[in-house]
Each structure stands twice: as structure tokens, then as C-alpha cells.
Amino acid sequence: xxxxxxxxxGGERSxxxxxxxxxxxxxxxxxxxxxxxxxxxxxVNFKGAIVPVLHARAIRPLxxxxxxxxxxxxxxxAALAVDRIDAVTTLDEVDGALATREGDAVPLLDPxxxxxxxxxxxxxxx
Amino acid sequence: xxxxxxxxEVLHDFFRxxxxxxxxxxxxxxxxxxxxxxxxxxxxxLRQTHTLKGAAAMVAVRAVAEAAHRLxxxxxxxxxxxxxxxxxxxxxxSVDVVKDMVDGGEAAPLAARLAxxxxxxxxxxxxxxxxxxxxxxxxxxxxxxxxxxxxxxELMDGTGELVFDRTRIERRVAELRNAARELGRxxxxxxxxxxxxxxxxxxRLRAVxxxxxxxxxxxxxxxxxxxxxxxxxxxxxxxxxxxxxRVRMAPVHWLFQRLARPLRDIERREGKRVEVVTxxxxxxxxxxxxxxxxxxxxxxxxxxxxxxxxxxxxxAARGKPPVGRIALSARQQGESVFLDVADDGAxxxxxxxxxxxxxxxxxxxxxxxxxxxxxxxFDPGVSAREEADELAGRGVGLDVARDAIVRLGGEISVxxxxxxxxxxxxxxxxxxxxxxxxxxxxxxxxxxxxxxHVVEQAAAPPPDLPLVxxxxxxxxxxxxxxxxxxxxxxxxxxRFAVTxxxxxxxxxxxxxxxxxxxxPLGLYAGATISGAGxxxxxxxxxVLARIAYPAAEAPAPPSERAAPPAAERPRRVLVCDDxxxxxxxxxxxxxxxxxxxxxxxxxxxxxxxxxxxxxxxxVSDVEMPRLSGAELMTRVRERHPGLPVVAISARAGxxxxxxxxxxxxxxxxxxxxxxxxxxxxxxxxxxxxx
Numbered sequence: 001x002x003x004x005x006x007x008x009x010g011g012e013r014s015x016x017x018x019x020x021x022x023x024x025x026x027x028x029x030x031x032x033x034x035x036x037x038x039x040x041x042x043x044v045n046f047k048g049a050i051v052p053v054l055h056a057r058a059i060r061p062l063x064x065x066x067x068x069x070x071x072x073x074x075x076x077x078a079a080l081a082v083d084r085i086d087a088v089t090t091l092d093e094v095d096g097a098l099a100t101r102e103g104d105a106v107p108l109l110d111p112x113x114x115x116x117x118x119x120x121x122x123x124x125x126x
Numbered sequence: 127x128x129x130x131x132x133x134x135e136v137l138h139d140f141f142r143x144x145x146x147x148x149x150x151x152x153x154x155x156x157x158x159x160x161x162x163x164x165x166x167x168x169x170x171x172l173r174q175t176h177t178l179k180g181a182a183a184m185v186a187v188r189a190v191a192e193a194a195h196r197l198x199x200x201x202x203x204x205x206x207x208x209x210x211x212x213x214x215x216x217x218x219x220s221v222d223v224v225k226d227m228v229d230g231g232e233a234a235p236l237a238a239r240l241a242x243x244x245x246x247x248x249x250x251x252x253x254x255x256x257x258x259x260x261x262x263x264x265x266x267x268x269x270x271x272x273x274x275x276x277x278x279x280e281l282m283d284g285t286g287e288l289v290f291d292r293t294r295i296e297r298r299v300a301e302l303r304n305a306a307r308e309l310g311r312x313x314x315x316x317x318x319x320x321x322x323x324x325x326x327x328x329x330r331l332r333a334v335x336x337x338x339x340x341x342x343x344x345x346x347x348x349x350x351x352x353x354x355x356x357x358x359x360x361x362x363x364x365x366x367x368x369x370x371x372r373v374r375m376a377p378v379h380w381l382f383q384r385l386a387r388p389l390r391d392i393e394r395r396e397g398k399r400v401e402v403v404t405x406x407x408x409x410x411x412x413x414x415x416x417x418x419x420x421x422x423x424x425x426x427x428x429x430x431x432x433x434x435x436x437x438x439x440x441x442a443a444r445g446k447p448p449v450g451r452i453a454l455s456a457r458q459q460g461e462s463v464f465l466d467v468a469d470d471g472a473x474x475x476x477x478x479x480x481x482x483x484x485x486x487x488x489x490x491x492x493x494x495x496x497x498x499x500x501x502x503x504f505d506p507g508v509s510a511r512e513e514a515d516e517l518a519g520r521g522v523g524l525d526v527a528r529d530a531i532v533r534l535g536g537e538i539s540v541x542x543x544x545x546x547x548x549x550x551x552x553x554x555x556x557x558x559x560x561x562x563x564x565x566x567x568x569x570x571x572x573x574x575x576x577x578x579h580v581v582e583q584a585a586a587p588p589p590d591l592p593l594v595x596x597x598x599x600x601x602x603x604x605x606x607x608x609x610x611x612x613x614x615x616x617x618x619x620x621r622f623a624v625t626x627x628x629x630x631x632x633x634x635x636x637x638x639x640x641x642x643x644x645x646p647l648g649l650y651a652g653a654t655i656s657g658a659g660x661x662x663x664x665x666x667x668x669v670l671a672r673i674a675y676p677a678a679e680a681p682a683p684p685s686e687r688a689a690p691p692a693a694e695r696p697r698r699v700l701v702c703d704d705x706x707x708x709x710x711x712x713x714x715x716x717x718x719x720x721x722x723x724x725x726x727x728x729x730x731x732x733x734x735x736x737x738x739x740x741x742x743x744x745v746s747d748v749e750m751p752r753l754s755g756a757e758l759m760t761r762v763r764e765r766h767p768g769l770p771v772v773a774i775s776a777r778a779g780x781x782x783x784x785x786x787x788x789x790x791x792x793x794x795x796x797x798x799x800x801x802x803x804x805x806x807x808x809x810x811x812x813x814x815x816x
Contacts, residue, residue, distance in 0.1 A: 031571065031661040034600035035649050043640065043653060043661045048532030050653045050661055052643050076642050088489070115643065122646055 002093060006086040006106060007069065010057025013106050015091065015098050016080075020111040022072040024085060026065050027053070037121040041081060046070060054118055055081045071111045078115060141185045145228040148178040150383060152197075152221050157386050159204065160214050161401065171201040178224075189233035193224045193240055200244050211394075213250035218387070219243045278413070281370055288363045292356050293582040293614070299352045306345035313338040374414065378456040378465070379407035381416050381423070385454075388424055392431050399438070399449045400431055406456035411463055414634060415554055419465075422527035422538075426467040426550045427452065429524070434471030434548050444545065446470065462536075468549040474542040479503055500540055504528040561637060563654070563664065564613065565630040569602045572662045574654060575615070575624075577632045579667040582614035584623065592622045592674040596665075599649070599673060617667045622674030637664055639738040646740055668696060668722060697807055698722045698740065702732040702755070703747040703774070708792070712745055712774075715796045716803065729753025733761060741769065742807055745799075748775035748783050759785040770806040772799075 004015040005024075025046065030053060032042040041055035041062050051070065055062060068079040091098035097105040152174045159167035175198040182191035197220060209217065220243040227236045316335050320328050382404045393400050435441075435450030442448060453468045476496050483491035483502055494502065504524050531538050536554035563574040573596070587593050591614065596602075610625035635654040639645065651666040699721045703709040713723040724739070726732035730752040732744065744762065748755040759771050763785060773783035774790045783789045788802045803809075 029658075029660040031653075031663065033644065033647070033650070033663065034602060035647055036644065040644070043644070043663075045655050045659050045661050048529055048638075048655065050638050050640055050644075050655075052641065078643055119643060119646075122644065125647065 001090055002098065002108075003088075003090055004098065004108070005069065005088055006091075006100075008083040008086060009081075011083070012057065013086065013104075014109045015106045016069065016071070016109045016111060018088070020071050020073060021069055022077070023070040025068055025070065025079075027062060027068055027081070028064060030062055030064075035125060037118075037125045039118060039121055044068070044079060046077075046079065049077070051077050051079050052118075053079045053081055054114065056114070071115070073111050073115050076115055078118065080114075137185050138187075141181055141187065142228055144181055145178055145190065146225070148174045148181075149221050149225050149228070153218060154383050154386050156214060156217055156221070157390055160209075160211075160390075164208070165205065168201065168204045171204070172198060175201060187228075189237060190224065190227050193227055193237065196240060196244055197221070197224065200247060203248070209247065210250045213247045215394075216243050216247035216250060218390075220247065278370065278374055285363055285366045285370060288359065288366070292359050292363065295352065295356050295359075299349050299356070302345060302349045302352070306342050306349065309338060309345065310342045313342065374412050375410040376413045376416060377407055378409045378411055378416075378463075379404075381411070381420065382407060382454055384420060385424060385427060389427055389431075392428050396431050397437075398431055398435050400435055400452055401449050402452045402454060404454045409456040409458050409463060411456075411554070418530055419552070419554065422530045422552070423465065423467065425524065425527045426552075427454075429550075430467060430469035430471065430548065434469040434473070436472050440472075462553050462555055465552040465554070466549060467552075468547060470547040473544045473546055474500060474503070474540070474548055475544075476500065500542065503540065504538065561635060562632050563635045563637075565633050565635075565662070566611070566613065566626040567628040567630065568596045568600060568626050572630065572656065572660075573626070574633075574635055574662055574664045575613075575667055575670075576651070576664070579615050579617050580613050581616045581621070583629055584612040584614055587612050587623045587625065588614065594622055594624045594670055594674050596624060596626050599670070615667055615670060617671035620671045620675050622671065624670060635662075635664070642737055645738055648740075652738075672696075696720060696722045697742040697809070698724070699743045699745060699803065700724050700726060700732055700735060700739075700741045701745045702726040702729065702750070702758070704728050704750045705747075708747070708774075708794075712794060712799065715794075715799055716745075719800055719803075721803070729755060729758040732758055736762065736766060736769075743770045743772065743803060745772045745774060745803070746786075748773050756782045756785070759783075772802055772806065 002015075003018040005018060005021050006013060006015050008014075023046075027044065030042040030044055033040060033052070036042075036052075039054060039056060041053040043050050043052050045051075053062070053068060062081055067082050067084060069082055069085075070077060070079050091100060091106065093099075093108070094105070097107050099105055152171055155163075155167045155170040155174065159171070175194050179191050179194035179198065182188070182194055200217070200220075220240055223236055223240045223243060227233060227240075313335055316331060316338065320331055320335075323331055386402075389400075389402065430452050431450070435452075436444070436446075438448040441450065451470045453466065455466045455468075457464050457466075476499050479502065480491050480494070480499050483494070483499065483505075486505075488502070491499075504527075528538050531552055531554065536552060538550060538552045540548065540550050542548040562577040564577040564580040565572055565574045567573070595610075597610075607627055610627065611629045613624045613626065613629065615622055615624050637652040637654055639652055640647070640650055644650070649666060649669045651664045653661050653663050656662055699716050701709045701713045701716070701723055702725070703712070704727060709725045709727075713725055716723045724735060724741075726735055728750045729746070732746065733753060735741075736744070744758075746755040746758055750758075755773060755775070759773070762769055762771055770787045771785070772788045772790060773786035774792055774794055775783055787806055790798060790802065
């Protein structure tokens with residue numbers, strides 16, 4: 001049993017455990033970071049702090065109003081750009097994926113791995 | 127005494143500033159008087175009106191001089207009787223009318239309004255008893271000028287221009303030297319002609335040649351002394367800039383005084399009596415910071431009065447004195463200024479906030495613990511903004527107040543005990559909060575670079591300097607404009623030109639960290655948030671300098687200063703010691719070797735900086751307040767394995783420095799320090815810049 005946020009990115013559904021989710025907010029003004037890897041869409045101002053925006057499965061450029069999920073892994077923060085939020089719910093874990101009531105399997109997103117991957121990409125870019 | 131028009135204008139500016147100072151002091155004195163501060167407050171009122179009258183007469187602002195005289199007459203009567211609250215209202219309104227006059231309002235209707243308000247103050251019932259002196263009133267030095275921050279900014283901009291001016295003069299000097307050199311060549315040409323000339327002609331030519339020689343010497347000498355003059359100009363500019371930065375600091379007293387009037391309005395509106403106790407008035411804050419937190423502080427006060435302080439009856443029932451108490455205090459601690467707003471009211475009702483959170487759609491409202499609920503009062507939609515609109519007329523909610531403080535690089539927290547009161551604590555960085563930066567546009571986005579490194583704005587790239595195209599550096603391809611704007615940047619003696627689309631100019635910005643994820647990117651020193659809330663990237667001039675002077679070509683830097691020790695890039699060292707002298711000394715030793723050196727005053731600060739910037743090595747004291755060097759080392763080992771640490775301490779501290787890669791006993795010897803650091807960084811002598 002896991003408390004999760006079910007979301008869609010690039011047309012695919014996945015789930016993030018709620019414990020990593022700090023806030024859901026909508027994109028106001030995105031500032032591109034020219035030398036960052038493409039997976040970093042840019043940075044935004046979140047309550048006075050500078051937060052990078054991850055655009056993991058980019059199929060179109062971000063627009064104001066797009067939904068961002070602020071992830072916080074032990075103080076390292078990043079906003080994940082998503083197509084939409086589908087549900088906040090409790091799901092059972094079956095073989096590393098989560099099963100919805102309808103029986104669909106939703107892959108579980110690992111924010112720690114995601115941020116580590118972003119970190120690696122940035123290290124390569126710099 | 128007569129002045130010409132421009133002198134008069136300047137004098138009027140001075141007068142307006144001074145008059146506001148007097149009128150604000152009058153308001154403050156009236157408030158003290160209302161709370162029983164006589165006769166000191168009456169003395170103060172009379173002194174202020176008298177000075178205002180004199181100043182107004184001096185610059186021939188007759189309406190204000192007359193108004194001050196009227197005020198003086200009425201204030202004189204306050205020695206004999208204590209006015210009623212209604213009379214106080216009328217007196218304060220009178221002072222406001224004079225303010226309008228000073229600001230250039232039409233004199234006749236304002237004078238009529240003043241007469242009306244003063245009559246009101248006189249006719250309102252008052253008690254005949256002469257007011258009593260209250261002990262312990264203290265005042266601050268009245269000889270303080272009130273200066274508009276915008277005017278200071280103009281001065282700051284002016285000194286910035288001086289830097290450009292100096293650079294221009296240096297160019298002219300170079301031209302002058304070239305001309306002298308060419309004259310020297312012409313003289314040589316002349317001399318070559320001598321043998322071919324007849325005897326008489328040769329004698330005359332020799333006289334001309336002599337004159338040439340004298341001219342060359344004189345021109346060279348003038349060029350040299352001009353260069354000395356520019357050096358003097360540089361020193362003066364630096365002094366001016368430092369002085370202006372100090373002028374921008376204002377004692378918090380000023381901020382507290384500014385709050386007095388709106389505070390009183392809130393009191394009257396809420397029908398509650400409050401005694402405000404202030405302390406730490408002498409603590410200084412940057413005026414620009416004061417401008418930006420006044421509304422936030424006002425909101426805390428309004429909150430305290432409206433929601434914190436109970437009605438006199440409720441207070442009596444709880445055994446509290448009927449008059450509520452708000453303590454406003456300021457203190458400086460290290461690099462931060464702390465402002466406290468503490469009331470002795472009912473405290474925050476956690477259950478009510480929880481209910482409000484739930485009403486605002488927070489699904490987790492029930493599961494939050496009390497501290498989390500308390501922290502959530504700063505979230506948008508939780509504090510009641512509509513009440514703020516109505517009361518303070520400024521529409522600041524706690525979320526907006528918090529944002530204003532965060533934008534300055536500070537933070538706000540709240541603590542509360544049921545029945546005992548609430549305390550808001552605001553922390554603001556003391557000086558580093560605001561720095562000047564040069565802003566410019568590239569491909570539609572605004573970027574900034576610390577303005578101390580920008581020496582000149584040029585129409586075309588100077589041919590003798592390396593050129594850095596920001597379009598290329600930022601990977602923005604070929605949409606560079608045909609005639610880009612050019613900035614000349616000087617970083618540690620390495621001078622280069624940078625092209626951008628459009629320069630914007632120098633602005634005061636607050637530099638923030640890009641966060642742990644993006645910090646390794648280089649190129650950026652951080653980011654700032656524009657007035658509109660958009661993020662603007664701040665470029666790191668060190669990286670631009672590396673692009674301008676790549677290691678492969680390694681041209682000699684134009685100045686005599688040291689080049690970076692490593693060929694590829696300058697190594698960055700963090701020096702951490704609680705003694706300013708020690709860290710300054712060590713920083714200089716290392717900077718002399720060409721390292722980029724940052725300083726931290728204690729372990730806590732060092733730890734924060736390590737998170738924000740990539741360092742190649744840390745030099746740290748072992749004994750420090752807050753976070754000791756030993757503990758810092760343990761943490762560094764965990765989060766930044768492989769980052770070399772040099773521990774410094776008194777000999778006895780060696781034991782505690784066991785985790786370090788090297789240990790140096792205090793006082794640190796230059797040679798030993800330099801050798802150890804070079805060792806640990808794998809920098810050989812031959813790869814150093816010199």
C-alpha cells in the first residue's frame with residue numbers, strides 16, 4: 001500500500017509517492033538555462049527560491065499554466081513538468097509496479113533516481 | 127542672502143527632507159505624549175516646530191513657516207492640559223496637513239484646513255491636569271539627515287559612471303603615449319635628413335629636432351602623471367562607493383518610528399490599547415531593505431493587535447494587565463539582523479488554523495503536527511488577506527509578507543504559546559542582501575553580471591581585447607544581432623569584451639543560489655528574481671574570463687596581477703575562520719597565488735556555501751562557534767568526499783583535526799600554507815601562471 005500521486009507525462013501514466021511531493025503548482029514564467037542539458041527545461045521562482053524544472057519526457061515546449069510537481073528529496077528540490085495530475089490515491093504494490101482498481105499497472109517513479117540522473121546529466125554538461 | 131535658481135532648488139530639496147524629519151518626530155512625540163510621555167514629549171514638539179519654523183523661513187517657504195508657528199502655539203498649551211483622544215486625532219491630522227504643504231500642496235486651502243484642525247484640537251474636551259513625566263524615555267541623535275533612497279541610488283549610479291570615466295581616460299592616455307612614440311619616430315626621420323642638408327639648413331633643422339625631443343619628453347611625462355591621476359581617481363571612487371554603501375545603512379530606530387503612526391491607527395480601529403516596547407534601535411539595516419520590509423512588519427503588528435492582543439475584559443479575566451504589550455526588537459548576529467515582533471496576547475489558535483487549512487483545501491490538514499500547522503500560516507490563502515486590505519490599506523497577507531522577506535534572502539518564523547503570546551522572528555542578511563549588478567538582454571532573456579567587474583560600455587568591440595560572444599557561450603546559435611552591444615569586463619586584471627543584444631544598466635539585485643542540482647553547471651554565479659517574479663540568471667565573470675583567455679593561448683594578462691595557478695581554470699578555495707583577521711590574512715596569501723578565495727565566518731556559513739558553490743579545497747579553523755571545524759569536517763567527508771580540507775588551529779588542536787588532509791598550526795606561515803594547498807590540489811609550480 002502506497003500513498004501516491006498518479007500523473008501523466010508524455011502521454012504515459014506513472015505514480016510518485018506522496019512523501020516526495022512538496023507542492024503542486026502551475027508554471028508562471030520559465031527562465032531557460034542555456035547550458036543545462038535538455039532534460040532541464042529551465043528554472044522557476046517558487047516562493048522566492050530558484051527551482052529547476054525537469055522535463056523528463058518532453059514532447060512539446062512548456063507553456064505558462066503547465067502543471068509542475070515540486071519534488072523534495074532530502075532538501076534537493078526540482079519541479080517535474082507533467083501533462084496532468086490524474087489522482088491522489090492509495091495503490092497496492094505488485095512486482096515493482098502499482099495496480100489500480102481497474103487492474104492497470106502504473107509504474108512507480110523513483111524521485112531519488114530521477115534527481116540522481118539529472119545530477120549526472122548536469123555533471124556531464126558542465 | 128540670495129541664491130540663484132539652481133541653488134535654491136537644491137536648498138528646497140534639503141528643506142523638504144529636513145521638514146519631513148521634523149514632522150515625523152512630531153508625530154512620534156504626539157504618540158508618546160498620548161501614552162503619558164510628558165513633559166519630555168511636549169519639549170520635543172516645541173523643539174521640532176521651532177526648528178521647522180526657522181528652516182522654512184530660511185528658504186522663504188512662508189506658508190510652512192506660518193503653519194509651524196500655529197502648531198507651536200497650540201503645542202505650548204499642551205504644558206497645561208492633557209488632550210482627549212479626539213484632540214490627539216486633530217493634532218496628528220494637523221501635522222499631516224503641514225506634510226502636504228511641504229510636499230507642495232496648494233498653500234491657501236491647506237492653511238484653512240490646518241486652522242480648522244487646530245481649532246478642533248483646542249475645542250475638544252481635555253483634562254486640566256498637567257501631564258506627568260515618565261522616566262526612562264531616551265531619544266536618539268536628532269542630527270540625522272533624511273535622504274530619499276532614490277537619491278542615494280543616483281549617487282551610486284554616479285560613482286558607477288566614474289569607473290567608466292576612468293577607463294575612458296586610460297584609453298586617452300594610451301593614445302597620448304602612442305602619439306609621443308610617433309613624434310619620436312618623426313624626430314628620428316628628421317635626424318636622418320641632416321647629413322643631406324646644407325650646413326645652414328642643418329643648423330635650423332637641428333633646432334627643430336631639439337624642440338621635438340623636448341616635446342616627446344614632456345608628452346611622456348604628462349601621460350605618466352595622468353596615469354597617476356587615474357589611480358587617485360580609482361582610490362577616490364572606491365572610497366565613495368564604500369561611503370555610500372555605509373550611508374545606505376539606517377538605524378532600525380527609523381523603521382520603528384515609521385511604524386508608529388499606522389500602528390496607532392490600527393489600535394484605534396481595533397479599540398485596543400497597546401504598549402509598544404522597542405529595543406535595539408541602534409542596529410543598522412540597509413535602507414533599501416527597510417523599504418522592502420516595512421509592509422511586512424506592519425502586517426505582523428496588525429496581526430498582533432487584531433488577533434493576538436485580547437480585549438481588556440478578556441485580559442483581566444486571564445489576570446493580564448489591561449493594556450496589551452508588543453515588543454519590537456532588533457539585534458545583529460553575525461551576518462544577519464533579526465527583527466522580533468512579540469505580543470503577550472492569546473497566542474495562535476492551532477485548531478482554528480487547522481480548520482482554515484482544511485477550508486483552504488489542504489488535504490493533509492488533519493495529519494500535520496502543531497509546528498507544521500503554525501508554519502502553514504505563511505502559505506497563500508491561509509492568512510486572512512481581506513482583513514489586511516481593510517485595515518492597513520495595503521493588502522499584504524502573511525504569504526506576501528513572507529515572500530518579501532525571502533526575496534531579500536531572509537526568512538521568517540513564528541512561535542506561539544496558548545494564552546501567552548506570539549512571536550514572529552524575521553532574519554535578514556545584514557549586507558550581502560543587495561548588490562549592484564549590470565543587467566543586459568541576450569535572445570530575449572535578461573542576464574546579470576556583478577557590476578564591479580564591468581568597466582566600460584562600448585559601441586564596438588575594442589580591437590585589442592579578446593571577444594566573448596554570449597550568443598555563442600550560451601549556445602543560442604546565430605541569431606546574434608549584426609551590431610551587438612559591447613561590455614568591457616575586467617576580472618582580476620584579465621580584460622575582455624562581451625557582446626550582448628541590449629544593455630539595460632546597473633540594478634540592485636539579490637543573488638540567490640541555483641540550488642544543489644544546478645550549482646555544478648558553472649557559468650552561473652546564481653540567479654536573481656525580478657520585480658515581476660521572473661528568474662534572471664547571474665553570469666560568473668570568472669568563467670567568462672576563462673573563455674576569453676583559454677589555457678592553450680594563455681596570453682599574458684594585461685595587468686600585473688597573478689594568473690590562476692592551474693592552466694585550465696582558477697581553483698576555488700573556501701577559507702573558514704571566526705577571526706576576521708585570520709581569514710583575511712589567509713585569503714590574501716592564497717589570492718596572491720592566483721586562487722579564487724571565498725570566506726566564511728563559521729562552520730555553519732561554510733556548510734551553506736559548500737552547498738552553493740563548487741570548491742576545490744577548504745581551509746578551516748578547528749574551533750568555531752555554531753558549527754565547529756571538526757564537525758564541519760565530518761559533514762564534508764559525508765557529503766563531499768574527496769574535497770581536501772586543511773585544518774588550522776593552535777598546536778593543541780591537532781588532536782581534534784584528525785579528519786583533515788593537512789594540519790597547520792597557527793599562526794599560519796605563508797610558505798607552508800601555499801605548499802600544502804598546492805600539494806593537495808596537485809598544482810605543480812610550473813603550471814602556475816607565473
